[in-house]
Amino acid sequence: MEKKAIKASIVVLIAAAMILPVGAITQTAYTNDKEQVSTLEISRGHGSVGMDISTSPVTVRGKEIKQVRSISANAMLDGDVQVTSGDGLEIQPSIAADGAGSLLIGMIADFGSGLNAYFTSSSDGGATWADNAVAWQIETPQYPSVDYWGGSTYYGTMVPSSSDSDGGMLYLMECTDPTDFENGYTLTGWGINDLGDGYTNIKAVDIGCDNGVEDWAYGGVAFIGDHGSGLTETPMFAYQMTEDGYSWFYTFSNADDPFTLEHSLSAAMSIDHTTHYAYPIWTYLNQNTGLYDIYTDIFDFGTWDEYQGYPIHPEIGSVFINDSAVSTEYIDVSAYNNNVIIVAQTTQYGAPNRDITCYYSYDGLQTIETTTIAASPDSEMHPKVIHTGDNQAICIFVKNGNIYSTTTDDGGATWTEPEQVNDQDGTVETFYSENSPADLCKAGAIWSDTRSGNADIYYDSIAAPGPLLAIESISGGFGVTATVSNTGSEDANNVDWTISFDGGVFIGKEKTGTVTVPAGGEATVKSGFIFGIGKTTVTVNIAGMSKTASGFVLGPLVLGVE
Incomplete structure (x- = not known):
């Protein structure tokens, strides 16, 4: 293209x-x-100019499991897969993928007991979806956000109700098994309305996850809220610093300063899984120009320093993206191997028409360039972006009630001609999902759709640029064998992989190598000779993805791998 x-x-x-x-x-x-x-x-x-320490979060009780569909689990209409089919609204979806066929989504829905945040999953790459979804009995939230952490674990959050701790409840949903609705999902929350000067009226959230440091550290949440010091709709940021849940909460302005970061419209968050740099990002109203600009503060999530006796991630630096001719309204960000791609809904060519602008960097935002992704006579809105490999990414946006996708294989400098994703024209729901009608993962896009006369959730796959690898399975025998698939458009050549054993193995605890996986094909990687006895956890890493399995080592054999 x-x-x-x-x-x-x-x-x-x-x-x-x-x-x-x-x-x-x-x-x-x-x-x-x-x-x-x-x-x-x-x-x-x-x-950061303001920092507060919270205590451990409170576990939320009152879990409920609801049936989310009245159609067969593999119903498909013209290639778009219908995920839900309740009689009420299903809106504001969010999605994440593990790269091995597992997908998790969050949504706001009414399945008979009022609107709530529900979470459900697919275990076959979105071809079929679970019949049930899980929620908790809380004040009605909005706009859930989910991200993949590693192994079988996902995390999520959501915008709290304004009546829930004055809108100052930061939730953390942990999913350790997307298929286990009884035991695989838990919800905790930090009530921060009385933390320090108070964090209230949270209006936007985005979670970014990374399992590269501690097994209890989920990542971070970028959000927008009011601060008791006198800041309105200001950028905020949080991450967990101890295993028992103590967390840092940040603000980035002083209310008394002549220049403040306020009246933000959107927040986004991404963690580079190769460098472990975190990129929380926000828009804010530039008082000098009357335009919305972009601000980010970069954190090194791969390092723990100490401040006043508490562990803390060091800040690397802050970045402003200001353009006197452009107002940036809704944004998203993705980072991989120092390639940072920011996509923004802008008024680059004059209001009320909106376009999609890309700001991209190859050096972790030390330098930044820009290009335009879409700028037709119609408004293009609500962009989302995700990396699928080195300098390779997918972007989606909404135009005239349709989802469009475009890809880059040069880190954001050029993009393919946008193609429509949804099969039925003009049915993407944007009234109830005004701030985020669709979302994106490496495998595809999800959105709320009105084609059946009601707002239901739909999913469709999107072809990634270049290779797109997934760890399909891990099996035992003499050592361990992992099967890797490539659903992308190009061969994956000489990709580094690692198979490691935790426990039970005395010889051959780790094996590394490279593998080539043809486009549309599969390849296997093997641990080779091992020897030991006892329970073990096997971890396969390839192209920034990981998959784990448990088993029992008996001499050179690995038994009961699952």
Whole structure:
């Protein structure tokens, strides 16, 4: 497909601010049009300016399991898979995938007991979906967000009701087995309305997960809320710092400063699984221009420092993306191997028409360039983006009641011509899902659809650029064998892999190698000779993905792998 790149100029303000102490830092502004670069020194520093420590979260009781469909589990209409079919609304979906066929979704739905946040799953790449979904008896939330952590584990959160701790309840949903609705899902929450000066009226959340550091650290949540110091709709950030749930909560403005980060419209979050850098990102209203600009503060989630006796992730620096000609309203971000891609709904070519703009970097936002993904006479809105490999990503957006997808294989510099995803024209629901009508994972897109006269959840797969690997299975015998598939459009050549054993093995605890997996095909990787006795956990890692299995080692045999 033809690719296009529309060049534009942006101004990027980079503050190399470390977390302690926070002070004025000289910032450098870059103007990039791919042919020339000019710099401007700015004597304004930014980073976190407010930090609070919460105690352990409270476990939420009152779980309920509901039937979410009255159709057969493999019902398909014109290629779009119908996930739910309740009589009430099913809206505001979110999705995550493990790269091995498991998908988890969150949604706001009414399955007979009022609107609530429900979670359900697919174990075969979205071809079929579970008949049930799980929720908890809480005040009606909005806009759930889910992400894959590793192994069989996912995490999620949601926007709390304004009557739930003054809108100051930050929820954390943990799913250790998406197929086990009785025991695989738990919900905890931090009541932060009285933490420090108070965090209230949370209006947007996005969770990013990473299992590369601690097995209890889920990742982080970027969100927007009001702060008792006098900040309205300001960027906020949180992550867990101890195994028992103590957490850091951040703000990034002082209410008394002449320049504040306020009146944010959207928040997004991504963690680079290769560098373990976290990129929480927000829009904010620039008081000087009247436009919405972008702000992010980068954290090193691969490192623990100490502050006042507590573990803390160091801040790497903060980044402003300001353009006097562009207002950025709704954003999303994805990061992989220092390639950071930010997609934004913008008024680049004048309101009320909206377009999709891409800001991309190959060096962790040290430098940033921009291109336009979509700018037709109609409004393109609500973009989402996710990496599928090195410099490879998918972006979706909504236009005229339809979902469109486009891909890049050069880190965001160029994008393919957008193609419609949904098969029935003009039925994507945007009234109740105004801020986020659709979401995206590596395998495909999910959205709320009105084709049946009601708002139901639908899913469809999207072809990824280049190779797209998945760990299909792990089996035992003499050692361990893992089967790896490639559903992408290109061969995956010389991909690094690792098979490791935890417990039970005395010889051959880890094996590494490379494998080539043809497009549309499969390949196997093997641990080779091992020797030991006892229970073991097998972990297979390839291309940033991992899959685990348990078994029993008896001499050179690995038995009962599951």
